Amino acid sequence: MRVLHVASEFYPLVKTGGLADVVGALPGALLGIGVDARLLLPGYPRILDGLSGIRVVGELPNPWGGAPARLLVGRTAEGVACYAVDSPRLYDRPGNPYLDPQGRDWADNHRRFALLGWAAAWLAGEGGGWRWRPDIVHAHDWQAGLAPAYIGLRQWPRPATVSTIHNIAYQGVFPPTVLNELAIPPEAYSIDGLEYHGQIGFLKAALWYADRITTVSPTYALEIQTPEGGMGMEGLLQGRAGDLSGILNGVDYGVWSPATDARLPARYTAEDMAGKAACKAALQAEFALDADPAAPLFGVISRLTQQKGFDLLLHAAPRLLAQGAQLAVLGSGEAALEEGFQALAQRHPGQVGTFIGYDEALSHRVQGGADVIVMPSRSEPCGLVQMYALKYGSLPLVRRTGGLADTVVHAAPGMLGAATGFVFDDADVQGLSWGFAAALELYRDPEAWRRVQRNAMAQDFSWTASARHYRDLYRDLFPDV
CATH class of the missing domain: 3.40.50.2000 (Glycogen Phosphorylase B;)
Incomplete structure (x- = not known):
């Protein structure tokens, strides 16, 4: 054929x-x-x-x-x-x-x-x-x-x-x-x-x-x-x-796997996650974030557009940051959103870092170093970033739409057996804030977090x-x- x-x-x-x-x-x-x-x-x-x-x-x-x-x-x-x-x-x-x-x-x-x-x-x-x-x-x-x-x-x-x-x-x-x-x-x-x-x-x-x-x-x-x-x-x-x-x-796992990814400062697997901690520390340094291994680090790798929901993230971010979280943003797109994230970084030094543009190698480092990858899309035909995130144990936080709905299982309390990330329904600031709250609650329970990470890294979307x-x-x- x-x-x-x-x-x-x-x-x-x-x-x-x-x-x-x-x-x-x-x-x-x-x-x-x-x-x-x-x-x-x-x-x-x-x-x-x-x-x-x-x-x-x-x-x-x-x-x-x-x-x-x-x-x-x-x-x-x-x-x-x-x-x-x-x-x-x-x-x-x-x-x-x-x-x-x-x-x-x-x-x-x-x-x-x-x-x-x-x-x-x-x-x-x-x-x-x-x-x-x-x-x-x-x-x-x-x-x-x-x-x-x-x-x-x-x-x-x-x-x-x-x-x-x-x-x-x-x-x-x-x-x-x-x-x-x-x-x-x-x-x-x-x-x-x-x-x-x-x-x-x-x-x-x-x-x-x-x-x-x-x-x-x-x-x-x-x-x-x-x-x-x-x-x-x-x-x-x-x-x-x-x-x-x-x-x-x-997903091409020959390119996207933390076990073999030469673009990461350290490699790691689901069985040995020590390298992920090293990747997080390196990412914090690269984005001028505070060197705090306990701070939950949320990453963005995307075009910065309203269709991708990043106006929602700009409005929800202050509440997230008030709870000690960090945010690393890699992307470019609508001028107002680019300027908004740069201003957010200026208001929150040590907690927010931005790279306006796109860098393939840096996208791998964000995947390796983040605890959570944020994708609050109003519409998302398939999405590949969340599937990469699963393999890297960087739990995706997504809205229930398109391929995001087909690839991420919400970590509901008491139902972690198949969970792989966080899923919210409403395309508004309240919906995204609810997703942040779910992620932060799980992050405070290291054993449960590791369980969901192992689930995520075991997914096969080859x-x-x-x-x-x-x-x-x-x-x-x-x-x-």
């Missing part, structure tokens, strides 16, 4: 969020269970520099004229075959994959990511030829959203298509005037196609044309069918409920189980393959 994964980022070469982690791990996990999984990525310089054995597959016709692009193929460091769309005028730019150095969307993002989808369709059709042609094209998020559309609108014997929603809040919406730049027939601009509230929706196109739709946790698959969680797509998703499934993301679910989905689409 041949499966082509189409995406806009890939860990460790290009990463802005959890999508890169998934795309970096899932194809390799599928290879391990017998699926010929390959990647198709934009030819950013970091992608091209990170692939080995690159050769030219062919010249890719430009759907809107101008210079053609090349399709290259090489291998990732993990041995996965990876195609790259080589178009320097579209992909060789400063900034991140989607934004210019000033933080604004690139004005031609519709062309940049339409070409990615076009390349997938070309490889699945005339470009595949005798070389390699996928049975299934698996598109990830809006940036790959036109791949199912281009495939569905063409007449050759075509592969099946799957579209995965990693976060429905990001939809790739563009004005209808760009339609003639995308090599899409005008009749496809309708409610039964790309049209989305008078605009062109790349994610809408994927959800309309894909044979199957997945998202990244079972609970999120239900939430996106509601007005509260569907972001305007709930009607379409309700209509396609029979084609929609939630498959929980996995990619193997998730990959099997995807393989079953592919087999359902191609039962004879």
Whole structure:
């Protein structure tokens, strides 16, 4: 069975969020269970520099004229075959994959990511030829959203298509005037196609044309069918409920394990936690927190947005700090929240430390040194940080939503047998404060805390189980393959 994964980022070469982690791990996990999984990525310089054995597959016709692009193929460091769309005028730019150095969307993002989808369709059709042609094209998020559309609108014997929603809040919406730049027939601009509230929706196109739709946790698959969680797509998703499934993301424990993590100042296991105390002391020093091993240390590793609930944390933090807790914040996002956490640190020296930005190695050190990882999200499709936290014995404190609800079991008093963290329901300051109170109460009982830590560290969210679910989905689409 041949499966082509189409995406806009890939860990460790290009990463802005959890999508890169998934795309970096899932194809390799599928290879391990017998699926010929390959990647198709934009030819950013970091992608091209990170692939080995690159050769030219062919010249890719430009759907809107101008210079053609090349399709290259090489291998990732993990041995996965990876195609790259080589178009320097579209992909060789400063900034991140989607934004210019000033933080604004690139004005031609519709062309940049339409070409990615076009390349997938070309490889699945005339470009595949005798070389390699996928049975299934698996598109990830809006940036790959036109791949199912281009495939569905063409007449050759075509592969099946799957579209995965990693976060429905990001939809790739563009004005209808760009339609003639995308090599899409005008009749496809309708409610039964790309049209989305008078605009062109790349994610809408994927959800309309894909044979199957997945998202990244079972609970999120239900939430996106509601007005509260569907972001305007709930009607379409309700209509396609029979084609929609939630498959929980996995964790690459080769990267995320305190027993082997070279980015930690000390390693540790569930049986020998001495190294975690050393990690906590090092983290307190790094964030200029008081060197107090008894102080409960709450960590944040996240984009700082209201969707992630960090306005709630800003309001709830004074009460938490008044009880002797410490807070280490690693993240960036909305300016008001960045400024709010920096001001909180100034008001509470020795108790609050911030690092505004993102640092991959530091995220490992926060996982290793924190007692609790805080994720008060209003919406969270899956979340990987809480699954990393479980393995590191840094008990996650989460709101009951999306993948957070599917992966963390609340430590209710007298019911610690399966508990792995703390879960609150209401997306408000009172709800989060209730979660803090539950965490502090357990922290004051070292024996109970260790029991829940052992439960957490024993959880297995490896990619193997998730990959099997995807393989079953592919087999359902191609039962004879």
